[in-house]
Amino acid sequence: MSDQIKFIVDNLNKEPFKKNYNLITFDSLEPMQLLQVLSDVLAEIDPKQVVDIREEMPEQTAKRMLSLLGILKYKPPGNATDMSTFRQGLVIGSKPVIYPVLHWLLQRTNELKKRAYLARFLIKLEVPSEFLQDETVADTNKQYEELMEAFKTLHKECEQLKTSGFSTAEIRRDINAMEEEKDQLIKRVERLKKRVETVQNHQWMLKIARQLRVEKEREEFLAQQKQEQKNQLFHAVQRLQRVQNQLKSMRHAAADAKPESLMKRLEEEIKFNSYMVTEKFPKELENKKKELHFLQKVVSEPAMGHSDLLEIESKISEINTEINQLIEKKMMRNEPIEGNLSLYRQQASIISRKKEAKADELQDAKEKLASLEREVSVKTNQTREFDGTEVLKGDEFKRYVSKLRSKSTVFKKKHQIIAEFKAEFGLLQRTEELLKQRHENVQHQLVTQYCPGLLKIMPGDLKLLRRKRVYLGIVTPKKS
Numbered sequence: 001m002s003d004q005i006k007f008i009v010d011n012l013n014k015e016p017f018k019k020n021y022n023l024i025t026f027d028s029l030e031p032m033q034l035l036q037v038l039s040d041v042l043a044e045i046d047p048k049q050v051v052d053i054r055e056e057m058p059e060q061t062a063k064r065m066l067s068l069l070g071i072l073k074y075k076p077p078g079n080a081t082d083m084s085t086f087r088q089g090l091v092i093g094s095k096p097v098i099y100p101v102l103h104w105l106l107q108r109t110n111e112l113k114k115r116a117y118l119a120r121f122l123i124k125l126e127v128p129s130e131f132l133q134d135e136t137v138a139d140t141n142k143q144y145e146e147l148m149e150a151f152k153t154l155h156k157e158c159e160q161l162k163t164s165g166f167s168t169a170e171i172r173r174d175i176n177a178m179e180e181e182k183d184q185l186i187k188r189v190e191r192l193k194k195r196v197e198t199v200q201n202h203q204w205m206l207k208i209a210r211q212l213r214v215e216k217e218r219e220e221f222l223a224q225q226k227q228e229q230k231n232q233l234f235h236a237v238q239r240l241q242r243v244q245n246q247l248k249s250m251r252h253a254a255a256d257a258k259p260e261s262l263m264k265r266l267e268e269e270i271k272f273n274s275y276m277v278t279e280k281f282p283k284e285l286e287n288k289k290k291e292l293h294f295l296q297k298v299v300s301e302p303a304m305g306h307s308d309l310l311e312i313e314s315k316i317s318e319i320n321t322e323i324n325q326l327i328e329k330k331m332m333r334n335e336p337i338e339g340n341l342s343l344y345r346q347q348a349s350i351i352s353r354k355k356e357a358k359a360d361e362l363q364d365a366k367e368k369l370a371s372l373e374r375e376v377s378v379k380t381n382q383t384r385e386f387d388g389t390e391v392l393k394g395d396e397f398k399r400y401v402s403k404l405r406s407k408s409t410v411f412k413k414k415h416q417i418i419a420e421f422k423a424e425f426g427l428l429q430r431t432e433e434l435l436k437q438r439h440e441n442v443q444h445q446l447v448t449q450y451c452p453g454l455l456k457i458m459p460g461d462l463k464l465l466r467r468k469r470v471y472l473g474i475v476t477p478k479k480s
Contacts, residue, residue: 004103011106012037016044031093035061038098041105042068046116062091071119072112074104075307121151122300152300241377272362280359 002023009026012019017040029037035053039061043049046068053061066087076086077100089097105112125144132138196202 004099008099008102008106017041034095034098035093038065038102041102045072045105045109045112058091062087065090068116069101071123072105072115073308074101075311076100118155122148124148152296156299237381238374238377241380242373245373245377272359275355275359276363280356 005023005027009021009023011017012021012026019037032053039049039051039053042065043051049064049068051061051064056064076083076097086097088094090101127137127141132141196206199205
């Protein structure tokens, strides 16, 4: 409690209150003086609360303070049964009631100022339904709601501008810097003019420079226009390709189809489109509208504190318990007709969910097919840019595949023949090596059998080697 009083006194001694209290003087205040302090704090938050409570009835003072505290979402400590005690303490200026209120107000003064300001424009006036039957009143009420929505939008934009980082001081500094740069540029231009005036034919040269600048700007404009036309041409080529693909697919479908199948396909497409338009899209639109309305409602409400969240959670838990009790009562009744109807409802809901899931799958498949077709068109354009050839499609691609298969068969046959030739060549090469080896062995055996002494002859003695070969009958003797 002492920390709370110290915090209140410290804040009351600061701007804009300047009360010059200390702990003793503040604690010795009379109930009427304490209520005046509370009224001054409320007046700082909402200027409409500037009132001298000596000139006001106690009931009016309590009503005024309670209404503003309700707008500011103040929650008195305790439960709902203590509200009467809180009201009575607020009327008589009780310290246990006033101190927590002052502590709560002085903790979040800036936030509460904003909340009180918004409450002046966002608390909607409830008009009875019988008065809304009048056209004038209904139009005025509608205009009032539109103005409230416009105020919300403008307030959001104002807050975004405040938090965007721009300030008037920075803008003024930028303006001053730009003005200085402007003066410097003017002086520089004057110096350049004086320097140019001394040059002969400076008017003609200025005219030529001006024309050059105009032509450069025109060149930039033409380059930009050329690029735009290239982009338009590219998009037109893509559209043409898509249309050609659709035409080919339609011709292909019409070549093999009968009128009955075409009518059946069209009926299926019409059913699907009608389902999407009459059932699926309206449901999605309604859900989006509800979500948007809920988000607008959340945005329009002031910021919630921890106590507000706890209160909402308690309300949610109470509503859930009530729902569970109602479900238990309904199950205890156990009416057979209602049970059969619930079974049919369950089956109908399951079928509708399956229908929606299949519709989503079909829509996703269509989107995927469209994306793949776009990707194929992009790849086709890239291929055409790289090698200048067209990508084969349809019957041309089938003919190319059949031709490629026939060439592949011929290639396999030729490859098999080459493999056989290689194997036969290897076999002959091995036979040749064996025959050479056998020939050398036979020669060696002949030398060792008929003339073993010749094996010791040196390779340098050519004459003896000649006689050896003549003797063996390998070489015929030369005629003298």
